[in-house]
Amino acid sequence: MKLITAIIKPFKLDEVKDALKAANVTGITVTEVRGFGRQGGHVETYRGAEYKVDLIPKVRLEMVVDDVVADRVVETIVKSAGTGKIGDGKVWITDVSRVVRIRTGEEGRDAI
Amino acid sequence: MKLITAIIKPFKLDEVKDALKAANVTGITVTEVRGFGRQGGHVETYRGAEYKVDLIPKVRLEMVVDDVVADRVVETIVKSAGTGKIGDGKVWITDVSRVVRIRTGEEGRDAI
Amino acid sequence: MKLITAIIKPFKLDEVKDALKAANVTGITVTEVRGFGRQGGHVETYRGAEYKVDLIPKVRLEMVVDDVVADRVVETIVKSAGTGKIGDGKVWITDVSRVVRIRTGEEGRDAI
Amino acid sequence: MEPAGLAWVLISSALVLFMTPGLAFFYGGMDRRRNVLNMLMMNFYCVLAVPVLWMVLGYSLAQVPFGNDFIGGLDSFMLKDITTAGDGGALATIAFLGMFAAITPALISGAVAGRMKFAAWAVFVPLWLFIVYVPVFKWVYGGWLGQRGSLDFAGGTAIHVNAGIAALATVLVLGKRRVDPAPPHSVPLVMIGTGILWFGWFGFNAGSALNANGQAAQAFMNTFLAGAAAGLAWVLTEWLRDGRPTNLGAASGIVAGLVAITPAAGYVSGVAPVVIGLIAGVVCCYAVRLKTRLGYDDALDVVGVHFVGGLVGSLLIGFLANPSFFEAEFRAGLFYGGDAKLLIEQAIANGAAVVWSFILTFVIMKVLDATIGVRAEEQAELTGLDLALHAETAYHD
Amino acid sequence: MEPAGLAWVLISSALVLFMTPGLAFFYGGMDRRRNVLNMLMMNFYCVLAVPVLWMVLGYSLAQVPFGNDFIGGLDSFMLKDITTAGDGGALATIAFLGMFAAITPALISGAVAGRMKFAAWAVFVPLWLFIVYVPVFKWVYGGWLGQRGSLDFAGGTAIHVNAGIAALATVLVLGKRRVDPAPPHSVPLVMIGTGILWFGWFGFNAGSALNANGQAAQAFMNTFLAGAAAGLAWVLTEWLRDGRPTNLGAASGIVAGLVAITPAAGYVSGVAPVVIGLIAGVVCCYAVRLKTRLGYDDALDVVGVHFVGGLVGSLLIGFLANPSFFEAEFRAGLFYGGDAKLLIEQAIANGAAVVWSFILTFVIMKVLDATIGVRAEEQAELTGLDLALHAETAYHD
Amino acid sequence: MEPAGLAWVLISSALVLFMTPGLAFFYGGMDRRRNVLNMLMMNFYCVLAVPVLWMVLGYSLAQVPFGNDFIGGLDSFMLKDITTAGDGGALATIAFLGMFAAITPALISGAVAGRMKFAAWAVFVPLWLFIVYVPVFKWVYGGWLGQRGSLDFAGGTAIHVNAGIAALATVLVLGKRRVDPAPPHSVPLVMIGTGILWFGWFGFNAGSALNANGQAAQAFMNTFLAGAAAGLAWVLTEWLRDGRPTNLGAASGIVAGLVAITPAAGYVSGVAPVVIGLIAGVVCCYAVRLKTRLGYDDALDVVGVHFVGGLVGSLLIGFLANPSFFEAEFRAGLFYGGDAKLLIEQAIANGAAVVWSFILTFVIMKVLDATIGVRAEEQAELTGLDLALHAETAYHD
Numbered sequence A, B, C: 001m002k003l004i005t006a007i008i009k010p011f012k013l014d015e016v017k018d019a020l021k022a023a024n025v026t027g028i029t030v031t032e033v034r035g036f037g038r039q040g041g042h043v044e045t046y047r048g049a050e051y052k053v054d055l056i057p058k059v060r061l062e063m064v065v066d067d068v069v070a071d072r073v074v075e076t077i078v079k080s081a082g083t084g085k086i087g088d089g090k091v092w093i094t095d096v097s098r099v100v101r102i103r104t105g106e107e108g109r110d111a112i
Numbered sequence D, E, F: 001m002e003p004a005g006l007a008w009v010l011i012s013s014a015l016v017l018f019m020t021p022g023l024a025f026f027y028g029g030m031d032r033r034r035n036v037l038n039m040l041m042m043n044f045y046c047v048l049a050v051p052v053l054w055m056v057l058g059y060s061l062a063q064v065p066f067g068n069d070f071i072g073g074l075d076s077f078m079l080k081d082i083t084t085a086g087d088g089g090a091l092a093t094i095a096f097l098g099m100f101a102a103i104t105p106a107l108i109s110g111a112v113a114g115r116m117k118f119a120a121w122a123v124f125v126p127l128w129l130f131i132v133y134v135p136v137f138k139w140v141y142g143g144w145l146g147q148r149g150s151l152d153f154a155g156g157t158a159i160h161v162n163a164g165i166a167a168l169a170t171v172l173v174l175g176k177r178r179v180d181p182a183p184p185h186s187v188p189l190v191m192i193g194t195g196i197l198w199f200g201w202f203g204f205n206a207g208s209a210l211n212a213n214g215q216a217a218q219a220f221m222n223t224f225l226a227g228a229a230a231g232l233a234w235v236l237t238e239w240l241r242d243g244r245p246t247n248l249g250a251a252s253g254i255v256a257g258l259v260a261i262t263p264a265a266g267y268v269s270g271v272a273p274v275v276i277g278l279i280a281g282v283v284c285c286y287a288v289r290l291k292t293r294l295g296y297d298d299a300l301d302v303v304g305v306h307f308v309g310g311l312v313g314s315l316l317i318g319f320l321a322n323p324s325f326f327e328a329e330f331r332a333g334l335f336y337g338g339d340a341k342l343l344i345e346q347a348i349a350n351g352a353a354v355v356w357s358f359i360l361t362f363v364i365m366k367v368l369d370a371t372i373g374v375r376a377e378e379q380a381e382l383t384g385l386d387l388a389l390h391a392e393t394a395y396h397d
C-alpha cells in the first residue's frame, strides 16, 4: 500500500476532495497546516508595526491507497489542486507496510 | 524503526492513550484532524439552510516504535480504539530509516 | 527523496525555521500538535479541581529533502531545536518514493 | 426636557451606540473566519464616520426645521445655535438620533458580506446617509409621510425597511459571492452580538419616547415581549420544519421581533407585542429563504429580517394601534376601532421609502461601480478579505 | 412612580435582561467546545419562553393580589387592566419582575450541562416556572413568608436558593455525565459573561428598590463591594490552598458575592457588604467541592455558588440587617440591636423554599423522565450535544 | 442629589464598572494566546482589590475633607458617617469614584503584558493606588492643582496621564520581553473590549457631571463625537501611511479620542470635540511608534494612547474651554476669549502629575523588584504566563 500526502491551498480543498471521490478514493484525512516555501509569506500591520508572516495556511491531505492506483491518485490531486500560481503545493508518496481498519481488523486492500 | 499512524475517534483518545502507555509506548504525537470516509458526514442547519459537512473530526496519533513491538502496538490501538461502529478509523505502519532524540542526539532505539 | 519529520517545542519554531532556511531547505510544512512523552504533562486547576493535561503543545515540521542532504538537515534541526531540557522532541526520516510539485508537475529533486 | 427624561434619553443613546458593535458581532460571527474583520470594520466604520457627518450636516438636513416636507436646511449646520437650553434636552436628542444614523447603514453590511471593496464601502456610507437615509428620515419624522398620519415610533420604515430594501439593491449591483456560503465561524460571537442588540434595543425603542413616561414603559415592555415571542416562534417553526431548534434561529427570531416592534413600540399594548412578535418570527423564518428562490445573494439575510420584519411590524400598526391606551392623538388600528386609513398610510409610507431607497441605492452603487469599483478582487475573495483589505488576521496564537 | 424612579427601573430591567446572555456566556465558556451551543440555547430559551408566559399568567399568579398568602389569581391575566397609570410604573415593575422570572430557571442550566435532552428542558422550564418559581416568589413577596417578616431584597431566597436547590434535584434525577469533566473551553468567554453579570447585577439589586433613592444607592454600593470582596476572597483562598490565583476563581467569587448580597442589598450598609462578600467567597470556594464528596454531578456548580451563596447571604441578614440606616421598618439583625427573631425568620423562609423547590423539582424531573425522558442519547453525549440536538457547531473556519 | 441625578450617576457608575472588563478584553485580545488569562487577571484583580481598599481608606484620603491641598484624612475611614442623606447622592458619588479608582491601575497592565510576576502586580496595585493615584487625584479634585484653576472634567490628568506615565516607569524597571511582540491573538476580542469601553465611557464622562443636566448632555455629545473623530482620523492616517485601514486602528483611535476628550468633556462644545478627536487620533497614531524609536517595551501602547492622548486633550482645554456655553465659572480657552493662563495651568497640572507619578511609580517598582521581584521566570515567559502563573489555559476543546 502507499501513503499519499498532499499539501494544497485551503480554498482548493473541496475541489480536490470531489476529484478524489470521483477517483474512488474512499478515505482521506485532512489537517490544517501552515507552510513555508517559495511562495513567501505576507505582511500584517498592527498599529503601524509590520509583522512578517512567512507561514501561510495550507491544507494537508493524507490517504492510504492501493499501489496500483497511487500514481493515478497523484495525477488527480495535481490536476484538481493546481492553479498555476506559486504556492500550489506538493504531493509525495511513501510506502506503507501494513494498514488495518480499526472497526473490523481487516488488513491491506480491504482496510481502505 | 517503524512509524505507526492511527486515525481514531476523538472521544476515544484518552482510552487509546492509556492503552498505549500500558503497552510501554513512551511517546505519542497527537494531531486534531478531520476525516472523510465511509462514515459519511453530517448535516448542519443554519436559518433553514443545510450545510453538508463531510469532513468529521478525528484524532491522528503517530508514534515511532521499535520494529519488534510495532505489530503489538497496532493491535493495542485497534483494540482500544474500536467501537465497532463505522468511522472507527485506520492504523498504518511505515518504515523509519533514522530517528534522533533532539535533547541528547541519541539515535534509534535509545531515541524513543 | 527523504521525508524528515520533526517534533519540537513551539517557542523554538522561529529559530529552527531560520536555521533550515540557512541550510537551504526550500519548503517546510508546519502543524500544531500535542505530544505525550517523557516530559510528562502539567496540571491545571479550575475551581480547585485539578486537571492533568499530559498532552502538551508541540510543533511538527515535515519537509521532503534530497537524500544527500537529509542527514545534514537532521543535524541542523537537532542543533537549532535543542534546549537540553526534557521535551525537546524527535526527528525521524522516512523514504519518499515520489514527489511532485503541483504547480508545474515537476518531479523529484526539481519538485522541492 | 426634565432631568428624569434627560437621564433616560442619555442612557438610551449609550445603549444605541452599543448596538453597532453588537451588530458587528452578530454579523461577524456569522461570517467566515477569514472575512470577519472586514465585517467588523464595515460596522465600526459607520460609527466613526457617521457621527461626524451627523454633527456637521446630517442632523440639520434631517430635522431642522421640523416642519419641512422633504428635507431640512442648514439652520443647524455644525450644530449652530444648539445650547444646553432645556436642561440639555436638545443635545441629548441630537446625540440619540445620531446613534440611529450610525447604525442604519451598518445594517446593510450584512448583505454585502465577503465581497465588497472596503474603499467602496467607505464612500458608500456617506453617500447613502445623505441621499437615502436623511431624506427618508425627514419624510417620516415631521415630513410629508409623518404629516399624512403614518406612524413609525422608532424607525421601522425610516431605518429597517429603508436599510433592508437598500441591502437588496446593493447585492443586485454587487453580484453573488464566488464561494459557497459557509456556516457561521463563531456562533458564540453571534450570540454575544444578539445579547448586546436586545439590550441596546430597549434604548432604541423605549428611548424614542424621548421622555421617562408611560409610553416609554409600554415601549419597553413591547420590546421585551416581541423579541421573546419572535425568537420563540422562529425556534418552534424551525424545530417543526427542520427538526432542530438552533441558536442561530433564536438569535434571528429575536432580531426579527425587535425589528418588527420598532415602528409599533409606542403605539401598541397588551397582547399586541406578542402577536407582532409571533407573526414576525414565523414570517421571517420563511422570508430568509426567498433569496434562494429569487437568486439574490443577501449573505446574512438583511432583506429577510430587516426589510420583511420592518414591513410586517409597520403594517400591523394598521391593525393594532391603540391610541386610547396611550391617551394620545394618533389614528387607531382596525382592531381598535379605527378605519382602514391608518393601514393605508402605513402602506404609502413604506411604499414611498422603498421606492426612493431602492432606486437611489441602486444608482449610488452603479456610480461607485463605474468609478472606483465595488467588487473586491477575486484573489481577495478567495483567500480572505481580512488580509487582503485590512492586512489583519482575526485569530493568532 | 415618579419619572426618575421610572428611568431607573427601566434601565435596571434592561440590565437584568442582559444578564441572561451573560449567564449563558459564563456557563458556555466553562462548558465543552462541543456542548457550548446547547448551553447557550438552554439559557436563551428561558428568555424567549418565560417573558410570554409571564405576560400571560406568570405575573398575575406571582403578584396579584399582593396580599395572597400562597398564590396570586387571574386578575392580571394577559396583563388585563394594566395601564400606563402612575406614569408607567406598573408596566416597568412587571417588565422588571419578568426579567427575574426569565433568568431564574436559566441558573439551573449550569447543573445539567452536557447531558440533558433539549426537548425535556423546553418542557421543564415552563413547568418549573409555574410550579416552583411562581409560588415561592409569591410566598416571599407579599405572601406568608414575607408577612412573617423575613427579608429578601432582590431574590436570595426566591431566586438563588430556590434555583440552587432545584439544580440539585435535577442532577439527582439526571445522573452523572458519561464523560469526565473537562476544563473550560474558553475562559475569555467565561470572563465576558462575568463582566456582563456584574454589570447587570447593579440593575438586579439596586433596581429592586423600585425607585431612585437612598436605598437604591446603598444597594448599588453593596453590589459593588460584595462582588469585589468575594472575588478577592475566593482568589486569595485558592492562591493559598492550590498555589495559583485563577481567572475562573475570580469569576466564581464575584458571582458568589453577588448572589450572597442579593437578599441583603437593601438592608445592610457600611462594612457589612464586605463582610458578606468575604464570607461568601471563602465558603463557596469550599462549597464547590461538596459535589465530589457527596457524589452528585452539578456540572458548573450551581449548588455550590447559588444555593450556598444565597443561603449564606440570606442568613447573614439575621446578623447584619440595619433598619436605622435606612430609616425603614424592618427587623434589625443581631449585630444591630435586633433579637434572634429575624435570623429565625430567615431560616424558616429558606427552609420552606428549599423543601418546596427540591421536592417539586424532583417530581417534575421524574415525571418528565417517565414520559419524554430527560437524558440525551449516549452518542449525543459522547460526540457533542450541539450537533446532535441543534444541528449546529460552535466554531468553523 | 435629586432623584434624576441619582439615577444618572448610578447607571454611570455601572457603566464605568463595566469598563474594566472591557479594558481586559481590549488588552487581552491584543495579547498572545498563551498570556491572555494573565492579562484578564491583572485587570479583574483591580476591580476586586480596589473597591475594598477604596471603601476602607481610599475615598477618605482622596476626597475628605475636600478642601485639603495635598491629601485627605481619616474622617470617612470605612465610609464612617456616610448616610443615605441627600437621597443617596453621597453614596452614589463614592461608588462612582470607586469605579475610577479601580480602572486606573488596570490601564497600566497593558504596558507590562507578558512578563510581570502576578504576585508583584498584586502588591503593586494597592501601593500604587495609595502612593500615586490617591494624592494626584486629590491635587486635581479639590487640591492645590484644582484650586489654581486647572481643569480636568473626568480624569485626563488624574487618570490617563497619571496611569500613562506610570506605565512608562513600570516598563523601564521591568525591561523588555524576551520574545518578539506577536500580532493580537483575537482581534474580535479586542473589538468586544472596544465596544464595551466606548459604551462605558459615556458614564465615565457624562456621569462626571454628577447630575442629569446640560453639562452632562454636552459631555455625552463630546464623548460620542471625539471617539468617532479620533477613530476616523487614526484609520485614515494609517490608510494613507500604511496602505490599509485596520480594525485595530479603529479601536485604538476610538480609545485615543475617548482619552483625549475625558478632561475636556464638560468644558468644550460645538466643533471642539471633533477637533480634539481628530488631533488625538493623528497624534496617537504616530505616538505609538515612539517606543520603537526610544526603545522601551510598552507592550500594548499605554504610553502612546493614554499618556499622549490624555496630555493632548488636557492641553487643548487651554484653547477650547468655553465657559459661556455652560454658563459656568471656569477660565476660557485661548480660542474662546481667554488668556494663556488656563493653558499654563493645564501644563502645570500635568507636569506635576507626571513628575510625581513617574518618580513614585519607578520607586515602587524598584522596591518590589529588590524584594519579591517583578519579573516572571524565563520559562514562564517563553511557554506562557497563563499556565505558569495561573494554572489555566485560555482555550480547550
Ligand SMILES: Nc1ncnc2c1ncn2[C@@H]1O[C@H](COP(=O)(O)OP(=O)(O)O)[C@@H](O)[C@H]1O
Binding pocket: A007, A034, A035, A036, A037, A038, A039, A040, A056, A058, A085, A086, A087, A088, A089, A090, C026, C027, C028, C029, C030, C062, C063, C064, C065, C101, C102, C103, C112
Ligand atoms: N520540501 C517540502 N517539504 C514539505 N512541504 C513542502 C516542501 N516544499 C513546499 N512545501 C509545502 O508546499 C507549500 C507550497 O510550496 P511553495 O514552494 O510555496 O510553492 P510551490 O509548491 O508552488 O513551489 C508550502 O507552503 C509548504 O507547505
Ligand SMILES: Nc1ncnc2c1ncn2[C@@H]1O[C@H](COP(=O)(O)OP(=O)(O)O)[C@@H](O)[C@H]1O
Binding pocket: A026, A027, A028, A029, A030, A062, A063, A064, A065, A101, A102, A103, A112, B007, B034, B035, B036, B037, B038, B039, B040, B056, B058, B085, B086, B087, B088, B089, B090
Ligand atoms: N484510505 C485512507 N487513508 C487515510 N485516512 C483514511 C482512509 N480511510 C479512512 N481514513 C480515515 O479514517 C476515518 C474513518 O474511516 P471510515 O471509512 O469513515 O470508517 P471505517 O474506518 O470504519 O471504515 C476517516 O474519517 C478518515 O479520517
Ligand SMILES: Nc1ncnc2c1ncn2[C@@H]1O[C@H](COP(=O)(O)OP(=O)(O)O)[C@@H](O)[C@H]1O
Binding pocket: B026, B027, B028, B029, B030, B062, B063, B064, B065, B101, B102, B103, B112, C007, C034, C035, C036, C037, C038, C039, C040, C056, C058, C085, C086, C087, C088, C089, C090
Ligand atoms: N516515539 C515517539 N513517536 C512520536 N513522537 C514522539 C515519540 N516520543 C516523543 N515524541 C514526541 O516528542 C515530544 C517530546 O518527547 P519527550 O519524551 O517528552 O522528551 P524528549 O524528546 O526530550 O525525550 C513528545 O511530546 C511527543 O510529541
